[in-house]
Amino acid sequence: MNTILSVLLLLLSISLTTFVLQVRNQLNQHLENNTKPFDMVIGAKGSPLQLVLSSVLHIDDPTGNIPLDEALKIARNPMVKEMIPVSYGDNYRGYRVLGTSNEYLAKYDATLQEGKLYEKPFEVVIGNDVAKKINLQIGDTFASAHGLAENGLETHNEKPFIVTGVLKPTGAIIDHLIITNLQSIWEVHEHSDEHNHHEEEHEEQREITSLLVKFRNPMGALQMSRLINEKTTMQAALPKFEIERLMRFLGIGFRTINGIAIAILLVAGLSIFINLIKTVRERKQELALLRTYGANTFQLIKLVFLEALFLSLLGSILGWFLGRISIWFFSVFTENIYGYHFVFSFPTNKELLILILVILTTFLAAILASLPLFKLNVSKTISDA
Secondary structure, three states: OHHHHHHHHHHHHHHHHHHHHHHHHHHHHHHHHHHOOOOEEEEEOOOHHHHHHHHOOOOOOOOOOEEHHHHHHHHOOOOEEEEEEEEEEEEEOOEEEEEOOHHHHHHOOOOEEEEOOOOOOOEEEEOHHHHHHOOOOOOOEEOOEEOOOOOOOOEOOOOOEEEEEEEOOOOOHHHHOEEEOHHHHHHHHHHHOOOOOOHHHHHHOOEEOEEEEEEOOHHHHHHHHHHHHHHOOEEEEOHHHHHHHHHHHHHHHHHHHHHHHHHHHHHHHHHHHHHHHHHHHHOHHHHHHHHHOOOOHHHHHHHHHHHHHHHHHHHHHHHHHHHHHHHHHHHHHHHHHHOOOOOOOOOOHHHHHHHHHHHHHHHHHHHHHHHHHHOOOHHHHHHHO
16 A cells, blocks of 8 residues: 555656646647747737737737738838737637738648639638548538637628638647638628628728738837837737746746655655655565575665665656646647647657655655665574564
8 A cells, every 4th residue: 555655646746747838838839830930919908928829829809900001111121120910809609710811821831732812702711620620521511600719609600701712731820720711700790790881981991900020030020019019099018028927936836746746756755755664664574584485685685675766656657648648638628729739759858857855855855765774684584573
C-alpha cells in the first residue's frame, strides 16, 4: 500500500507539471503564430484585448464596427506596409464567416487543397477543420446565421453561400474559418435590413469590424497607436503587447498549479523515503542473511537503490503518459469551444530535467534510508530472527 501511494503521488505531480508545461508552451506558440502576421488592429473603442481576441484570434465578440473610409484614411500612412480589412457578424454551425481580402490568406500561407478562391459575392473558401467537422464540400451551399455563436433561429436564407474551395491545413486559426470577400458580408446584411432601401446610402456607410495592419518598422505601430487612440473615435490595439499581457495573467494560474505539483512531488519524495526505510527495517534479517552468503554492504545498498529507481521511473513514466492523455482531453474541449487544438509531443528538455530531479531526489532518499545498513550487526540480527 505504501509503495502504491508513493507511485500515485509521484504520478500525480509529474502529470500536473507536464500538463501545465505543455499547455503553456503550446498555447504561447498558438497565440504567437496567429498574431505574428499583424502589428496592429484598428477597431471600435472598447477593450484592446477583446479587439485582438475577436479580430485576430476569432475567440471573442467584436467591440463594434468602424467606418471603412475612416479606417483606410488613417492607414494611408507611409509607415504602413499592408492593411487588411476584416468584417463579420455571421456564422454557420458555430464557424465564423469572415469577409476579407485575398491578402489575409497569404498572411497565414494558406493555399488551396482543392477548388478555387472566391471571386464573386457569396462564394467562400473553407478552412480544413471546417471541411472535416461539418463535412462541407465544393459546390455545397449553406445559409449563414446571424451572430458568432451557433444559432439556427435567425438565418439569412435570401441568398445562400456556395463553397468554391477548401484550404490545406495551416495549423493556424484560419483552419476554423469560412472566408469570403467583404462584399458578401455587406450584401447579406443589406438583404436582411428592411429599413435601408438605397444602395447609395450603403456605399457611403460601408463598415468593417476592424483593420489589420502591418508596419514597415515597429516604431510606426507605437506612434500610430497613440495617434489613433487620442485623436479618433476608433482604437488601436497591438496584438503582441495584448497577448503578452494575457499570458502574464494566465501565468499566475500556471504558477499556482506548478506550486501544487511541486508540493505533491515533495510529499511523494518523503513517501518514497519512508517506504525505503520501512523496507530496510522489515527486510533486515533477509539482508543480514545475504551478508552471510558473501554479499557486501555496497550490494545491499544497490538493492535499495534499484527499488528507489524503479519507483521513480514507474511514477515518472506513468505520470508523463497521464499528462499527455490530459492534454488530449483538454484539446477536445478547447477545439470545440475555441477552435484550438493541442498536439501530442515528445518529452521536452524541461520534462527531462524534471525526471532527472525526481531520480536525484529518490537517490537521496535511498542514501538516507540505507544508512542503517552500514551499521548492520549480522550475527545479532540473525539471532534476533
